[in-house]
Amino acid sequence: MHNNEVRRLPNLGFGLGLRTDHYDSVIAERPDNIDWFEILSENYMVDGGKPLHYLDAIREHYPMVMHGVSMSIGGADPLDRDYLKRLKALAGRVQAAWFSDHLCWTGVDGTNIHDLLPLPYTEDAVSYIARRIKQVQDFMERPMLIENVSSYLNYKDSSLTEWEFVSAIAERADCYILLDINNIYVSAFNHEFDPQEYLDHIPVERVGQFHLAGHTNYGDYIVDTHDHPVIDPVWDLYADAIRRFGAVPTMIERDDHIPPLRELLHELDRARDIARPILEEIAA
Amino acid sequence: MSRLHILQSKFQRTILGAEDMLEKEIVATERLSVDRRIAIYAEAYRLRLTECLRENYSALYTLLGDEQFDALCRLYIDAHPPHHYSIRWYGDRFAEFARHTAPYSGHPYVSELAEFEWKLMEAFDARDARPVVLDELAQLAPSQWPGLRLEFQPCLQRVELTWNVAAIRNAVDEGRTIDSPQRGDRPAAWLIWRKRLTQYFRSLDDTEAWALDRARDRATFGELCEGLCEWMPDREIATYAAGLLKQWIGDGLVTKIQTDP
Numbered sequence: 224m225h226n227n228e229v230r231r232l233p234n235l236g237f238g239l240g241l242r243t244d245h246y247d248s249v250i251a252e253r254p255d256n257i258d259w260f261e262i263l264s265e266n267y268m269v270d271g272g273k274p275l276h277y278l279d280a281i282r283e284h285y286p287m288v289m290h291g292v293s294m295s296i297g298g299a300d301p302l303d304r305d306y307l308k309r310l311k312a313l314a315g316r317v318q319a320a321w322f323s324d325h326l327c328w329t330g331v332d333g334t335n336i337h338d339l340l341p342l343p344y345t346e347d348a349v350s351y352i353a354r355r356i357k358q359v360q361d362f363m364e365r366p367m368l369i370e371n372v373s374s375y376l377n378y379k380d381s382s383l384t385e386w387e388f389v390s391a392i393a394e395r396a397d398c399y400i401l402l403d404i405n406n407i408y409v410s411a412f413n414h415e416f417d418p419q420e421y422l423d424h425i426p427v428e429r430v431g432q433f434h435l436a437g438h439t440n441y442g443d444y445i446v447d448t449h450d451h452p453v454i455d456p457v458w459d460l461y462a463d464a465i466r467r468f469g470a471v472p473t474m475i476e477r478d479d480h481i482p483p484l485r486e487l488l489h490e491l492d493r494a495r496d497i498a499r500p501i502l503e504e505i506a507a
Numbered sequence: 508m509s510r511l512h513i514l515q516s517k518f519q520r521t522i523l524g525a526e527d528m529l530e531k532e533i534v535a536t537e538r539l540s541v542d543r544r545i546a547i548y549a550e551a552y553r554l555r556l557t558e559c560l561r562e563n564y565s566a567l568y569t570l571l572g573d574e575q576f577d578a579l580c581r582l583y584i585d586a587h588p589p590h591h592y593s594i595r596w597y598g599d600r601f602a603e604f605a606r607h608t609a610p611y612s613g614h615p616y617v618s619e620l621a622e623f624e625w626k627l628m629e630a631f632d633a634r635d636a637r638p639v640v641l642d643e644l645a646q647l648a649p650s651q652w653p654g655l656r657l658e659f660q661p662c663l664q665r666v667e668l669t670w671n672v673a674a675i676r677n678a679v680d681e682g683r684t685i686d687s688p689q690r691g692d693r694p695a696a697w698l699i700w701r702k703r704l705t706q707y708f709r710s711l712d713d714t715e716a717w718a719l720d721r722a723r724d725r726a727t728f729g730e731l732c733e734g735l736c737e738w739m740p741d742r743e744i745a746t747y748a749a750g751l752l753k754q755w756i757g758d759g760l761v762t763k764i765q766t767d768p
């Protein structure tokens with residue numbers, strides 16, 4: 224059920240996840256080959272001090288989008304109103320182009336596991352989560368993107384594939400998808416599906432942002448550790464994604480073993496170099 | 508309870524180690540067993556929280572070393588799963604837990620250092636408030652002094668320390684080798700705060716600690732002076748009290764001088 228009236232999100236270009244390690248370099252060097260930053264929402268849901276100081280200083284020069292880890296949109300507990308209020312206040316503060324969170328749950332019965340836990344891919348879960356996303360979008364008054372996560376197990380309850388699940392929720396909730404290319408690669412390996420088939424079934428106009436990241440391969444499974452550069456097969460999958468989805472804002476996530484900013488910028492240039500000729504070809 | 512809720516509760520209890528009910532719920536593949544798949548999540552959970560505690564309690568971590576610190580973390584994680592939406596708040600009961608849990612309860616510097624480090628964190632991202640400047644004192648008429656009250660920075664924290672934990676934290680922050688824990692003769696008063704983006708801490712003598720605590724309880728300058736009679740000769744009080752005020756303002760601790768009754 225593709226909806227042709229979906230308005231595509233603006234193409235912000237090539238961005239990076241903002242990390243505390245890079246605050247000073249960003250402010251001192253103000254590199255012009257970063258078009259935008261993605262901030263980790265929860266890190267700035269504080270009352271003052273350094274986090275908000277640097278946030279405001281960097282926002283003066285770069286557009287921002289928000290990325291959260293604790294909404295638990297797929298969780299059985301009621302949505303956390305206090306959390307959403309803080310999130311909305313932050314979105315206003317940085318004038319976020321959009322906000323995203325993961326298609327997962329993060330805890331139940333009042334506990335927060337602080338992990339992106341896998342969901343059963345069922346029709347019931349689709350309608351439950353779509354309803355919650357609608358509530359969140361109405362409250363936030365900004366477009367929401369849901370991100371596919373890396374996962375390490377599948378439930379016997381699941382009756383849909385992951386790509387059917389993600390697409391159905393986005394269509395029914397009328398929200399967007401943050402497609403994490405590395406997560407597709409990781410989950411394809413862990414669950415032995417074809418990543419290309421995944422891409423082919425995601426509705427083009429719903430995709431608003433790409434994530435790229437590195438991971439750790441333990442031989443019989445891969446963990447989404449964000450502590451290495453992006454690997455070649457993931458770059459290849461990214462090229463396929465550009466071919467299918469066109470000019471979608473792209474960014475690199477690095478959360479551990481964080482290198483100097485210029486190294487990440489170098490990696491980001493690789494994304495540009497991959498996307499440019501494909502987009503030129505499409506345009507021609 | 509919905510099927511989703513049941514499944515998630517089972518999953519969570521399994522990760523928390525409370526039971527193992529997931530075997531029936533999860534697809535095994537030839538390459539990876541169900542046990543291994545669950546263990547990826549269970550291990551990541553403990554590792555993530557331990558890493559968070561290592562960061563929040565960096566000096567205690569350095570002091571105790573991997574083995575002892577991680578053992579304390581394991582007990583704490585089992586006793587206190589996280590509830591807050593931000594992992595930044597994980598470990599809010601670490602000091603209290605160490606105070607009441609053997610063998611750490613027998614080494615009171617553990618909970619004391621934990622309390623000190625948690626308060627530093629609270630000062631780190633507390634609400635910003637503009638400090639008053641000394642000029643504002645100069646503008647007061649002499650008749651306004653006895654009735655004035657102060658408001659203080661939201662980041663301001665007070666703590667009583669019997670051990671040399673502030674020195675230990677200092678050493679860790681500066682990358683120096685740390686002294687072994689040493690007990691003082693009696694608890695000493697310490698003040699923790701943030702000025703713009705930098706955190707500070709310093710010890711207070713008994714008189715200043717008393718006056719600061721009273722001033723934070725909204726005592727007037729006149730009431731402070733009255734109370735100071737106990738500590739010093741009358742003729743020294745006014746100068747001393749005015750000196751405290753200037754010090755507090757100079758440290759950026761005061762956000763408002765209130766002169767209306």
Ligand SMILES: [Fe+2]
Nearest residue numbers: 370403434476
């Ligand atoms: Fe991601």
